[in-house]
Amino acid sequence: MADSTRQVQVKFFAVLREQAGVSTLDCATAARTPAELYRELQAGRGLQFPADLLRVAINERYATMETPLSTGDRVVFIPPVAGG
Amino acid sequence: MFELTDQPIDSAALRARLERPEAGACVVFEGWVRNHHGGRPVTQLDYEAFDELARIEGDAITAEAEEAHPGCTVLCVHRTGSLAIGELAVWIGVASPHRHGAFLACRQVIEEIKRRLPVWKKEHHPGNIAEWVNCTTESTAGRLSPGNYYERQASLPEVGASGQAALAAASVLVVGIGGLGCPAALYLATSGVGRLTLVDAGRVEVSNLHRQILFTADDVGAAKVSVAAARLRMHNPLVQVEARDADVTPGNVLALVAGRTAVLDCTDNFATRFLLHDACRQAGVPLVQAAVYRFEGELNLFEPGAQGCLHCLWSGRKPAQLETAPNCSGGPVFAPAVGVLGIMQAAEALKLILRLTDPIDFKQTRLINLLDASSYGIERPADPACPVCGLAQQTETPGDAAPPPRSESSDDFPLILQPQDIAALGPVQMIALLEAGEALDAATAPAGAIAVPMVDLIRIRELAGKGPAILACRRGLRSAALARLLRIEGVGRVYALAGGLGAIRIGVISA
Ligand SMILES: [Zn+2]
Numbered sequence: 001m002a003d004s005t006r007q008v009q010v011k012f013f014a015v016l017r018e019q020a021g022v023s024t025l026d027c028a029t030a031a032r033t034p035a036e037l038y039r040e041l042q043a044g045r046g047l048q049f050p051a052d053l054l055r056v057a058i059n060e061r062y063a064t065m066e067t068p069l070s071t072g073d074r075v076v077f078i079p080p081v082a083g084g
Numbered sequence: 085m086f087e088l089t090d091q092p093i094d095s096a097a098l099r100a101r102l103e104r105p106e107a108g109a110c111v112v113f114e115g116w117v118r119n120h121h122g123g124r125p126v127t128q129l130d131y132e133a134f135d136e137l138a139r140i141e142g143d144a145i146t147a148e149a150e151e152a153h154p155g156c157t158v159l160c161v162h163r164t165g166s167l168a169i170g171e172l173a174v175w176i177g178v179a180s181p182h183r184h185g186a187f188l189a190c191r192q193v194i195e196e197i198k199r200r201l202p203v204w205k206k207e208h209h210p211g212n213i214a215e216w217v218n219c220t221t222e223s224t225a226g227r228l229s230p231g232n233y234y235e236r237q238a239s240l241p242e243v244g245a246s247g248q249a250a251l252a253a254a255s256v257l258v259v260g261i262g263g264l265g266c267p268a269a270l271y272l273a274t275s276g277v278g279r280l281t282l283v284d285a286g287r288v289e290v291s292n293l294h295r296q297i298l299f300t301a302d303d304v305g306a307a308k309v310s311v312a313a314a315r316l317r318m319h320n321p322l323v324q325v326e327a328r329d330a331d332v333t334p335g336n337v338l339a340l341v342a343g344r345t346a347v348l349d350c351t352d353n354f355a356t357r358f359l360l361h362d363a364c365r366q367a368g369v370p371l372v373q374a375a376v377y378r379f380e381g382e383l384n385l386f387e388p389g390a391q392g393c394l395h396c397l398w399s400g401r402k403p404a405q406l407e408t409a410p411n412c413s414g415g416p417v418f419a420p421a422v423g424v425l426g427i428m429q430a431a432e433a434l435k436l437i438l439r440l441t442d443p444i445d446f447k448q449t450r451l452i453n454l455l456d457a458s459s460y461g462i463e464r465p466a467d468p469a470c471p472v473c474g475l476a477q478q479t480e481t482p483g484d485a486a487p488p489p490r491s492e493s494s495d496d497f498p499l500i501l502q503p504q505d506i507a508a509l510g511p512v513q514m515i516a517l518l519e520a521g522e523a524l525d526a527a528t529a530p531a532g533a534i535a536v537p538m539v540d541l542i543r544i545r546e547l548a549g550k551g552p553a554i555l556a557c558r559r560g561l562r563s564a565a566l567a568r569l570l571r572i573e574g575v576g577r578v579y580a581l582a583g584g585l586g587a588i589r590i591g592v593i594s595a
Contacts, residue, residue, distance in 0.1 A: 011460075013451055014377040015410065023456070053409045055397070061463040062397065062449075076462065078451070080398075080409040081375040081382050083417055084264045084352035 005030050006071040010041070013078045016054075020045050034058070034075055035065035049079055085158065086142030088133055090165040093172040102159055107179040111186040113194050115174035117167045121207060121217075128208040131164045131173065137202045138162070145196040149178070151329070152192065152310035153185040160193055162203060184302045192314055199317070233322055234276050247438045248276060252323075254345040254437045255279040259332055259360060261286070261308045263295040263422030264374050264429060265350035270298060271430035272348075273316040273323050277437070280316065281326040282309045283340060295419035332356055337363040342538070343519070346433045349373040350426065354403035361386060361394040365472070366569055368538060368562030372432045374425040379418045379454045381425035384464070385432055387446040389564040391466035393473040397449070400469065421454045428452070473568070499567055501554060501579035509554075509579075515547055516585060517557040517566065538562060545570065552577040560584035 010025045017023055020041070031037035034056040041047050056063055057076040069075070095114065102110055117129045146158040160176045167173055176193050180186035208214045230248065238248040256277050258269045261284040272280055288296070288303045288311060298312045309327035316325045332340060332351075341347050341363045349360050349371060357373065364371040364386065371386040373394075386393060398406065428450075435441045451460040466474060506512065514533040516524055524535035536543050538557065547553060548570050555563035560583050567580040 013453075014380050017380075018378075023453075049410065053401070053406065055399075057462045060461060062465060064399070076460075078382075078462075079377075080354070080406045081377040081380070082352055082354055082357065082406070083376045083415065084260050084262050084350050084374070084422070 006069055006073075008037070008069060008071070008073045008075050010037070011074065011076040013076060014081055015079050016047060016049055016077050019047050019049065029069075032068060033066050034063065034069065034077070037069065037075060038065070038077060053080055054078065055080075085160070086139065086146050087159075087161045088135060088138055088142070088164055089161055090163070093161055093163060093175050095172065095175055098159060098161060098175055098177055102157060102177045102179040104157065104179060106155075106181055107157070108181050109183040109186045110177060110179045111183070111190040112178075113174075113176040113190050114172055115194070117169050117171050117173055119169045124207075125210055126207050127169070127210055129167045129173070130206040130208070130214075131162075131167065132204050132206070133162070133164050134202040141201055142197070145193055145200065148196070148310065149189040149192045152307040153178075153180070153189040154305060155182070156180040156185050156189040158189055158193060160197065162197070162201065164203075185305065188302060188306060188311075192310065195314060195317065228321060230276070230322060233320065237275065242440055243438060250437050250439075251276045251434070252278040255281070255343065256433055257281045257283065257340055257344045257347045258350060259283045259340075259348065259356070260350035260352065261296070261298070261312045262292065262350060262352065263376065263417060263419070264426035265348070266296045266298040266312065267423050267426035268348050268350055268430040268433075269312060269316060270319065271427055272433060273320045273325065275430070275434055276320070277323060277434075279324045279326070281328060281340070281344075282312055282316075283328040283330060283332060284308045284312075285329060285331045295417060295422050297423070332359060334359060338367060338541075341369050342367045344369045346436050347371050348429050348433055350429065354406040358394060358403045362472070364388060365393065366541070366566070368557070368566065370436055372429045372436075374429050376417060376422050376425050378416055379421050381421055381452045381454075383425060383428055383432070383450040383452065385441070385445050388562055389568070390446055391470070391473045392447050392464040393466075393470065395472045396467035396470045397464055399467055400471065418454060421452075424454065425452060499571065499579060500560075500564055500582050502582050506554065506581075509552055512552040512554055513547060513550065514554050514556060515544060517544070517555055517563055519558065522558075538566075545575070548575050548578045552579075554579045554581050556581040556585050558584050 005028050007028050010027060012020045012023060029037055029040060031040055035051065038051050055078045056065055058067055058073050099112065119126050142160060142162065146160050149158050150156050157179045162174045163172065174197060176190055178186040178190045204216055206214050206216050234248050237243055238245060254277050256272055258265050258280060261269065261282050269280060269282060286308045288299045288306050288308055290304055293299055293301060298315050303311045307329045309329050313325040313327035337359050347360060347364050347369050349357055351357060361371055365388050368388040370388060373384045375382050448464055449462045468474060516533050516535045517538045518524065518535050519538055534547060544566065555567050555578065557563040560581060563580040563584065567578050570578045
């Protein structure tokens, strides 16, 4: 069981930060990918934002929603922003 | 309406021509011949105009003012010939339903007349001395010079006289004159970017004023670009500011970005962002893009020809899909957030011109949060599936489901060609891509090289389509972008010369 959970830090940006109510969240998760992690957060933190419009970065580098997660990863979810 | 006359101006008669029942205000400006200029006594002025040119330009100036300030009727008359002290040299009257527009339009017309009208004047001084004075520079001569205006900036070791000259020679396009565009354009103008072009089709609204700092309450209803351009010229009369009261469209985007030193994307929608990005890539112009949501913003620099483009950033998602995102634009915004991001865009453009850009900034997104004053950089890697910037994905055209047939021949040379491999290609057409102001040095250019302006895509396509061709530009970046583009279009044997023109010692002269 210890092998199947990992400790990650999640950072939210813009509308996601508002919906999550926090900028940063440390969490233990069974999610293997950002897609799974986001589904957990949608259920657990009430995030409304559609997953298919998100960008995700892992450890300060853009990644895909299917990139495998490891313990210690810093995961950032970024929604589209276009205001000017 | 604009008129030239060699007869004395009758202001009462002109004023009568502006009378109309719907007008609630009339603002009149009269320019008089005075008896001194630049500390010297003046006895008489002679005005001389390029008649035909002056009439066309004058009509354009009054029409622009009427367009920018709806409801205003503008009449302007300029004298020619010999004028005595106290005589009327120029008369401008603006009738309008409201006084605000009338004052603004009148001010705009006289500033544009001073700046653009092809009229010269000869000043007569006591003792039968006379000299021609250029009307357009007369208002700033003596008070402002590049030497004193930029003194505190050019003395930075990173700028210096050469940096200041590079800024003066630069041409920057600012698209979107809103919360980002206003501060960005202001700092570009005061820093001495020689040519600024502002593009926006919007009118000033009351709800713009809290963050769009080039506009005042009196500007509501006026064309944004006209007001912004006039204000920037007042801030720094040493730079040229051009106003384009238009939207960026697929039809005009390439002409707008071609030949620029940099483009600032200060717009508020994804359709325009992608359009500008793709055009900048095609024209080989660096792009500085920013976007804001409430207290937070995002800054991206895109280098033409580099990987990790806007399509990579969105993994191939289309603008229409992104526009569906909730709270994407048009919502509440913290004014300093657009201010900070707009000024950062100006800073990045200035650094590009001054060659102070850290290369890492071309490859990352910077997220700025004004709530905790934090800045977070994210590396923007190339998307292996990117249809636009990936070298391995040359056969797929953006938006096409099925890739077109690969027309590349069987040779094994990569798109970026090393100079030592040129000979192995066999007979090949060398195409030297020239930037605005560059010319090919015939003495050192290899026989058979054809020089083509970088913006002449039609000619480049035609030449490259005839068979094996090598594109060479100054540094090798723009040629790589163009070669990629041509490959995407199906041109097979086209290559970009690694290292650019310098690699094979083709002489290029900067004009
Ligand atoms: Zn790309």
